[in-house]
Amino acid sequence: MEPRVKLVTGILYPDQVYLEWVHEKLEERFGPSERSLWGIPFDHTDYYSDIAPRLFKGFLSFTGLRGAGGLADWKTASCELEKLSGLTRKVNIDPGYLDGARLVLASTKDHAHRIYLRDGIFAEVTLRYARKTWQSYDHTFPDFASGIYDAFLDAVRTDWLRDVKGERKG
Numbered sequence: 414m415e416p417r418v419k420l421v422t423g424i425l426y427p428d429q430v431y432l433e434w435v436h437e438k439l440e441e442r443f444g445p446s447e448r449s450l451w452g453i454p455f456d457h458t459d460y461y462s463d464i465a466p467r468l469f470k471g472f473l474s475f476t477g478l479r480g481a482g483g484l485a486d487w488k489t490a491s492c493e494l495e496k497l498s499g500l501t502r503k504v505n506i507d508p509g510y511l512d513g514a515r516l517v518l519a520s521t522k523d524h525a526h527r528i529y530l531r532d533g534i535f536a537e538v539t540l541r542y543a544r545k546t547w548q549s550y551d552h553t554f555p556d557f558a559s560g561i562y563d564a565f566l567d568a569v570r571t572d573w574l575r576d577v578k579g580e581r582k583g
Contacts, residue, residue: 417478418510419573425455425505427465435504438494439473446473447572450565457556461505474569478576481510485534488519511569516540526552
């Protein structure tokens with residue numbers, strides 16, 4: 414049986430205009446969002462300086478449960494949205510999923526710790542949930558390892574638990 418997970422997107426954006434644009438486009442593609450976290454200054458790397466000199470990070474989680482096998486499709490759709498954001502992309506969208514034990518993110522970049530899915534898409538377990546905390550790995554991005562997103566991830570994990578138990582309607 415395919416694991417049932419919560420779809421989560423991490424988003425880098427330069428300003429309120431692109432935040433509103435990407436939020437709308439993601440809901441058009443993936444349905445209603447359930448939780449959001451916005452406005453976290455993103456200064457952990459200059460890798461995304463092609464988007465803008467100053468960036469913010471945010472997250473959306475989406476209602477309901479989905480099959481984990483959709484990860485490659487979610488990344489492909491996210492890449493298409495990035496292309497629609499401007500001649501040079503103005504947002505970076507990293508979809509992934511969360512369940513009771515892990516946060517998995519999709520990437521188009523290969524690395525030793527990533528598993529190839531299909532169509533140029535890779536997956537990595539970014540964080541694991543153990544002993545009631547989110548725990549990082551050597552390869553975990555510094556912003557995720559810092560714990561700054563843990564409260565959001567805890568809330569989404571609680572949503573996942575309720576959905577899995579069938580306590581939620583909708």
